[in-house]
Amino acid sequence: MSSDARQLPGEGGLRVDEVRLPGIGLRHDFQTHGGRRIGVVSHRTGQRDLLVYDRHDPDRCSESIPLRSEEADALAEILGAPRIVERLAALHEQVAGLASEEIGVAAGSPYDNRTLGDTQARTRTGASIVAVLRDEQVLPSPGPDFRFQGGDRVVVVGTREGIEAVGRIFTAG
Secondary structure, three states: OOOOEEEEEOHHHOEEEEEEEOOOEEEEEEEOOOOOEEEEEEEOOOOEEEEEEOOOOOOOEEEEEEEOHHHHHHHHHHHHHHHHHHHHHHHHHHOOOOEEEEEEOOOOOOOOOOEHHHHOHHHHHOOEEEEEEEOOEEEEOOOOOOEOOOOOEEEEEEOHHHHHHHHHHHHHO
8 A cells, every 4th residue: 555545443343444645636545345445536636437347357447437526416415414313223223312303494493594502401311412304405414503494303312301301492492
């Protein structure tokens, strides 16, 4: 592996290789369980290319598929949204007393058009808002500057009492 390459820890022992491409950006590659290599080049311009390597020569790219920004977002959503749900389900099995629930933010809620930081939900309840569902999109790990909109559904993880307390924040303030 060159000095511009490093290995990143992957889930379940999967090895992800990261390679700096001078003047271009970064390439991330991994090998599937079936032996195929797949990669993504993230250009400094924001362009993404999905790479599929040759089945018989894993160092040769057999296909490079340029993705427009909205296509890269759609692919990430397709692959990521179900994984968030799977990970939450697995977490439930591991930690007794932990629950997750979707809570609606109604138009006119005290936090409609206000930020996550304004809610102080974690401090007030001990529960965490781990994602927001908005217009068929999953917005994972919202930061304190994330602004809620009426119609949003927040995914909350915590104790039953903490989740109920977050629900009260969005209805009563």
